[in-house]
Amino acid sequence: MSSRYHEKTIAELSAMLHAGEVSSVELTQYFLDRIKSRDGELNSFITVTEEQALAAAKAADERIKNGEAGPLTGVPIAHKDIFCTDGVRTSCGSKMLDNFISPYDATVVTKMKQAGVVMLGKTNMDEFAMGSSNETSFYGAVKNPWNTQTVPGGSSGGSAAAVAARLAPAATGTDTGGSIRQPASMCGITGIKPTYGRISRFGMIAFASSLDQAGPMAQSAEDCAMLLNAMAGFDERDSTCLDNEVPDYTAELEKPLAGLRIGLPKEYFGEGLSPAVEQVIRDALDEYKKLGAELIDIELPNSGLSVPVYYVVAPAECSANLSRFDGVRYGYRCADPVDLMDMYTRSRGEGFGAEVKRRIMVGTYALSSGYYDAYYLKSQQLRHKISDDFKEAFEKVDVIMGPTAPDVAFKIGEKSDDPIAMYLSDIYTIAVNLAGLPGMSVPAGFVNGLPVGLQITGNYFKESQLLNVAHQYQKNTNWHRAIPEDFA
Amino acid sequence: MSLDADEVKKIAYLARLKIDEADIPGYVSNLSNILDLVEQMNAVDTTGVLPMSHPLDAVQRLREDKITETNQRERFQAIAPATEDGLYLVPQVIE
Numbered sequence: 001m002s003s004r005y006h007e008k009t010i011a012e013l014s015a016m017l018h019a020g021e022v023s024s025v026e027l028t029q030y031f032l033d034r035i036k037s038r039d040g041e042l043n044s045f046i047t048v049t050e051e052q053a054l055a056a057a058k059a060a061d062e063r064i065k066n067g068e069a070g071p072l073t074g075v076p077i078a079h080k081d082i083f084c085t086d087g088v089r090t091s092c093g094s095k096m097l098d099n100f101i102s103p104y105d106a107t108v109v110t111k112m113k114q115a116g117v118v119m120l121g122k123t124n125m126d127e128f129a130m131g132s133s134n135e136t137s138f139y140g141a142v143k144n145p146w147n148t149q150t151v152p153g154g155s156s157g158g159s160a161a162a163v164a165a166r167l168a169p170a171a172t173g174t175d176t177g178g179s180i181r182q183p184a185s186m187c188g189i190t191g192i193k194p195t196y197g198r199i200s201r202f203g204m205i206a207f208a209s210s211l212d213q214a215g216p217m218a219q220s221a222e223d224c225a226m227l228l229n230a231m232a233g234f235d236e237r238d239s240t241c242l243d244n245e246v247p248d249y250t251a252e253l254e255k256p257l258a259g260l261r262i263g264l265p266k267e268y269f270g271e272g273l274s275p276a277v278e279q280v281i282r283d284a285l286d287e288y289k290k291l292g293a294e295l296i297d298i299e300l301p302n303s304g305l306s307v308p309v310y311y312v313v314a315p316a317e318c319s320a321n322l323s324r325f326d327g328v329r330y331g332y333r334c335a336d337p338v339d340l341m342d343m344y345t346r347s348r349g350e351g352f353g354a355e356v357k358r359r360i361m362v363g364t365y366a367l368s369s370g371y372y373d374a375y376y377l378k379s380q381q382l383r384h385k386i387s388d389d390f391k392e393a394f395e396k397v398d399v400i401m402g403p404t405a406p407d408v409a410f411k412i413g414e415k416s417d418d419p420i421a422m423y424l425s426d427i428y429t430i431a432v433n434l435a436g437l438p439g440m441s442v443p444a445g446f447v448n449g450l451p452v453g454l455q456i457t458g459n460y461f462k463e464s465q466l467l468n469v470a471h472q473y474q475k476n477t478n479w480h481r482a483i484p485e486d487f488a
Numbered sequence: 489m490s491l492d493a494d495e496v497k498k499i500a501y502l503a504r505l506k507i508d509e510a511d512i513p514g515y516v517s518n519l520s521n522i523l524d525l526v527e528q529m530n531a532v533d534t535t536g537v538l539p540m541s542h543p544l545d546a547v548q549r550l551r552e553d554k555i556t557e558t559n560q561r562e563r564f565q566a567i568a569p570a571t572e573d574g575l576y577l578v579p580q581v582i583e
Contacts (some may be wrong), residue, residue, distance in 0.1 A: 332567035349506030364503040380539030436543020
């Protein structure tokens with residue numbers, strides 16, 4: 001009887017819990033101990049909720065004993081610190097919310113609680129999810145468990161690092177321009193950003209409301225499917241949440257891939273892509289060919305504009321969303337304000353970090369009088385063109401594949417002084433958010449000991465198909481089971 | 489597209505952000521670089537293209553105007569920087 005629970009997927013842990021081979025309290029304690037002894041090296045957690053976790057685990061064991069358990073009951077996971085958690089600090093990686101004890105739960109958190117999932121704690125992230133390296137966090141950079149000199153990606157870098165090091169079997173994340181997929185790629189885990197509107201954004205601290213979407217980050221596509229089952233669904237408290245039927249995302253996992261049409265956008269294999277990363281992706285595509293898939297060259301002619309478009313849409317929406325942080329009702333207030341204006345400007349100036357201030361200012365400028373048409377309107381028009389490219393592509397292919405990021409994880413500090421270089425690390429993920437499509441990153445190999453992710457993009461509401469396509473690959477490869485040696 | 493120090497200060501004021509004088513040159517250069525990146529949008533003619541407001545063309549849902557939430561003022565004010573008699577306190581604005 002092995003007690004190396006960190007080597008187990010959620011599917012495996014769920015089976016063990018239901019068979020009575022382990023209790024939720026034992027599992028929860030196991031991961032709490034692992035976080036306590038190992039997270040000093042990674043900084044992947046902002047808050048560990050030991051007491052609440054053990055209480056929830058005890059309740060989960062009760063449910064299992066009484067035969068009232070679902071597949072996730074008793075499974076411990078971590079939440080990105082962007083999700084409001086009742087009675088627990090919800091910082092969003094910012095000094096602005098360092099003292100914010102949320103008075104309510106995000107819908108994602110509520111749904112997880114209802115499923116009997118145990119929360120281990122809240123994971124580190126780029127401040128207000130603005131960043132691609134987890135270096136903008138008020139709580140310090142997160143380190144990549146595959147090489148602690150390198151970044152884990154961002155903004156869900158704490159979630160990715162925690163799952164990669166198996167400090168938690170899975171975690172939640174959010175993805176505005178690649179913030180689930182890019183860190184999943186850099187940390188060698190599996191993550192899915194569902195269709196925009198598939199998961200409620202209620203209680204998920206808003207960055208860019210027309211792009212933000214939550215999703216699971218886990219060890220396998222199968223685990224993602226189980227978690228998505230609990231997370232997805234309509235919520236009247238989110239006016240953009242869509243009321244489409246939620247299928248059982250595990251139902252299609254075993255479908256054979258023969259005849260699957262995979263589109264390869266030539267724009268995703270061009271200049272800027274590391275040749276070593278490209279080789280890993282080509283090898284993964286060969287694997288798909290062996291599974292009976294057909295590779296088809298396609299074009300997404302406007303995808304090159306996705307970074308510029310994103311850096312209008314996201315800052316514009318963030319400047320509006322973050323205007324709520326005014327030092328009046330909650331969060332940081334500067335010391336001894338002399339008047340109201342001083343209180344607003346200093347509370348915000350001192351409470352936000354540099355990257356957040358940059359984006360608020362770009363957005364403020366883009367939305368200021370006289371510039372709206374040239375920036376925001378133009379960007380929303382281009383968004384339509386980017387989205388139409390995908391529409392056309394999906395008439396010829398079932399899924400689109402390519403690299404998740406142009407290179408493997410970079411060194412801490414390498415890009416932190418150069419915002420543009422940082423922004424370009426999301427060059428392959430952003431278009432998917434602009435179009436509102438579902439996308440995944442799946443571990444596909446290594447370059448210099450650092451993980452490479454394969455990005456799979458599907459048509460609207462085709463999450464089941466994406467998970468099926470990823471699961472079949474994972475049944476034939478072992479990349480997703482690799483654990484960093486230091487954390488084995 | 490390059491901004492100068494005065495423009496950056498004006499934007500910071502509009503955004504209600506206090507920026508230290510010493511940090512202004514850094515913002516001037518960063519914001520100008522970001523706007524240069526954004527200028528690439530102009531390479532494509534978008535005459536007649538509809539702006540996209542929702543990826544799935546969803547429209548705003550409306551609900552009946554009735555009370556659905558309960559009052560939790562005490563709970564919400566417990567996390568406020570300063571309150572008194574159920575009101576939020578800010579520096580005096582009227583003499």
